[in-house]
Amino acid sequence: MTVLVLANTVAFGLSVALGRLWPPALSWLPLPMIILLAALLAARADRNAAPELRRYWRLNVAGLIIFGAAMALRAIDAAAGGGSALVPIATVLHVVGGLTMMAALNQLPLGARSRSSRLTVTLDVGTLMVATGVLVFHFAVLPLLQAARITLFDLLAAIVLMAAGMGTVQTAATVALSGVATMSRRSLAAVGASAVIGGLGSAVGLLLPLGLPINPMVLLLPLAAYTIALSARFQMVDAEQPELPRPRRGYSLMPYVAVAVVSVMLAVTALTRAPDHLIVVGFAVAIIALVILRQLIAFRQNDALLQENRRQRERLSHEASHDALTGLPNRTLFARRLAAAAGRDAPFCLVLVDLDDFKAVNDTMGHAVGDALLVHVAERMTAGVRPSDTVARLGGDEFAILFEGVTQDRIGTVLSRISNILLEPAVIEGELLSVKASFGVVQGRPGDDPHHLQRRADIAMYEAKERGEGGHQIYQPGMETRGAERSRLAAELRAAIAGDQLVLHYQPEVTLPEGRIVAAEALVRWQHPERGLLGPGAFVDTAEQTGLIVPMGHWVLREATRQAAVWAAGAGEPISISVNASARQLRDPGFPGEVASALAGSGLPAGLLTLEITESTAVGGGATQQTLAELRAIGVRLSLDDFGTGASTLSLLATCPVNEIKLDRSFTPPPGTEAIATAVVQLARAFGVVAVAEGVETPEQADRLTALGYTRAQGFHFARPMPADQLSELLRNAASTATVSFSR
Incomplete structure (x- = not known):
């Protein structure tokens, strides 16, 4: 096809330069062949095109076939000597083909979607159409009007074909300037070139031959068909790429080329005193008006773009300096303000x-x-400070507050207010929650290093957190040493859990007044390689703060149930084993499964395991209550430890599914008051649970508790916590004597 187009172009050039060298029929003969070859390529593009482009390519194929038929009729007419009845038929087919090609262009999904984009494209196309009108009128319409003889058919054909050609140029320019999302840029450029060449060639070639020895359509229509073929080829090649380049509306030279064309025509008609000079002046005025309007719109678009860029910079700046979840200043902005x-x-x-x-x-x-919950905390903390103060989220559940113009002697009142605000219950995503927070405070002075201040505040915060009751702690010199010790202890404890340095001691629970062992409480100890045997007070708080309480609790549960199963398999009556469960364990939905696994692994009946929980743990929310219910369903017994020291005691007995309550050692008479001990045992009877007295250290306490109605007790008076082998010996003695005698 390329060879045919090149040969046709060379032949046209020779005919223009040297005159007619061969019969007219030979000049028209290559046209239908070139056009039909282009139709074949367009048909192939249709098979491989995106769904939204197939109608475009099919209409192109139809239009090219119609054009090919028109050119074949012209070749036959030329072979017959010209002037036959085939010319009007060819002209009609030419018009139909052009309209079909215009319809194809209108099927393309244009990229310009916004009102502003469509208006801009319309003005640019209008500018191009004015320039096209100048050329067509000067070189085609004006000579026709000046001809000595013109038939009605020639006039009508000229009008129709000129309109079709101009319409094709308008549509092609609109498509080229708007862009098509699913068509590659070079394929789209070829579409525009084809429409311009074919449209102008049809209008000019059918109006007048411009005094040339050969009709210009012989050159222009094959070139238009060839550019369509190129467009089809480009589209097929680019469709095989991983991602089709997406056209975008950018800077276009078309309107400025149109202005240059009209300016040249204005100068030419003025210098040659052409009769259509005033008409060209009118076109020039129209194009100047369009350009001015286009520039005004461009100024408005540029201003809108600048405003959008400014808003985007502000948005990016805000996102870079603020937390995405809470909207508070982030660590970077807080560091700048500090x-x-x-x-x-x-x-x-x-x-x-x-x-x-x-x-x-x-x-x-x-x-x-x-x-x-984090959003809720951010809102409440912000509401609790002054507008001049800065509340920031540093990450996770860690926040920071900067109080300017405030000294540490006044900060306690402010933090107490914030703490109380956070403690107020609120419904969060359907859950009733309250928040307890720990505050670390450091006084800042002009010239202080911000990094040192943050480190000291962090140390003070962990001191407050270590107390386990919230509140605030003001930094004091020397806290670094305690913080380093805490970190060292946590590392050693982690190694102890992994290295089997933990051991269990067991403290018996006995009946009153007989003193018969019916249960034992498992108490964890740490056999430290350097410091010897450590009690829970030396490391449990650290385990709670670091989360090591969970793996430690898992080990205690496994070991205690294993040992209890050994005792249950021995001689005598089986005893139950009590294991303390932490708040973290009870909030874990998988904890009941862990308990069931420990029971299955040891073979201990569920009824011989008692999990001890504190009042504050039992009121820890819906998830804890669900866990307790699942534990009861397994068959495990539940004990409310340190009873009377927590909150909501009476309502707790009605809602918490416990089997026993343990009177806190501080209420064991004496030195505790008998009124509280009496009330507790009466509550236990009323709710149908067992009451156990803790911290019994003297015979007098045991006798008094028996008189008050207590049937079980635990304390140093009966036995101190002991290793498993010692308790095993004690149980063997109990099996032979039915009771155990404790020295008084």
């Missing part, structure tokens, strides 16, 4: 805030509830 406060000549306070047990909320209720 550095600025340290550079001013005024005191300030830095407070780091950590939410207690936030991980348990995430683990048991899901991250959606956790995120909503």
Whole structure:
């Protein structure tokens, strides 16, 4: 096809330069062949095209076939000597073919979608159409009007074909300027070139031959068909690429080329005193008006773009300096404000805030509830400070507050207010929650290093957190040493859990007044390689703060049930084993399964395992209550430890599914008052649970508790915590004597 087009172009050039060298029929003969070859390529593109482009390619195929038929009729007419009845038929086919090609262009999904984009494209196309009108009128219409003889058919054909050609140019320019999302840029450029060449060639070639020895359509229509073939080829090749390049509306030279064309025509008609000079002046005025309007719109678009860029920069700046979840300043912005406060000549306070047990909320209720809780905390903390103060989220559940112009002697009142605000229950994603937080405070002065201040506030916060009751702690010199010791202890404890350094001691629980052993409480000890045997007071708090209480509790549960199963298999009456369960364990939905696994692994009946929980743990929310219910369903007994020291005691007995309550040692008479001990045993009877007195250290206490109605007790008077082998010996003696005698 390329060879045919090149040969046809060379032949046309020779005919223009040297005159007619061969019969006219030979000049028309290559046209139908070239056009039909282009139709074949367009048909192939249709088979491989995206669905939204197939109608375009099919109409192109139809239009090319119609054009090929028209050119074949012209070749036959030329062979017959010209002037036959085939010319009007060819002209009609030419018009139909052009309209079909215009319809194909209108099937393309244009890229310009916004109102502003469509208006801009319309003005650019209008500018191009004005320039096209100048050329067509000057070189085609004006000579026709000046001809000595013109038939009605020639006039009508000229009008129709000129309109078709101009319409094709308009449609092609619109497509080229708007872009098509599913068509490659070079394929789209070829479409525009084909429409311009074919449209102008049809209009000019059918109006007048321009005094040439050969009709210009002989050159222009094959070129138009060839560019369509190129467009089809480009589209097929680009469709095989991983990602089709997407056209975009950019800077276009078309309107400026149109202005240049009209300017040249204005100068030419003025210098040659052409009769259509005033008409060209009118076209020039029209094009100037379009350009001015286009520039005004461009100015407005540029202003809108600048405004959008400014808003985008502000949005990006805000996103870079603020937390996406809560909208609070992030660590970067807070560091800048802290550095600025340290550079001013005024005191300030830095407070780091950590939410207690936030991980348990995430683990048991899901991250959606956790995120909503963080937003709630951010709102409440912001409401509790002045507008001049800065509340920031540093990450996770850690927040920071910068109080400017405030000294540490006044900060306690403010933090107490914030703490009380956070403690107020709120419904978060359908869950009733309250938040306990720990605050670390450091006093800042002009010139202080912000990094050192944050480190000290962090140390103070962990001191507050270590107390396990929330509240705030002001940094004091020497806290670094305690913090380092805490970190060292946590590392050693982690190694102890992995290295089997933990051991269990057991303290018997006996009946009153007989003193018969019916249960034992498992108490963890740490056989430290350097410091010897450590009691729970030396490491349990650290385990709670670091989360090591969970793996430690898992080990205690496994070991205690194993040992209890050994005792149950021995001689005598089986005793139950009591194991302390932490709040973190009870908030874990998998804890009941862990308990069931420990029972199955040891072979211990579920009724011989008692899990001891504190009052504060039992009121820890819906997830804890669900866990307790599942544990009861397994058959495990539940004991409420340290009874009377927590909150909501009476309502707790009605809602918490426990089997026994343990009177806290502080209420064991004496030195505790008999009124509380009496009330507790009466409550136990009323609710149908067992009452156990803890901390019994003297015979007098045991006798008095028996008189008050207690049937079980535990304490140093009966036995101190002991290794498993010692308790095994004690149980063997009990089996032979029915009771155990404890020295008084």
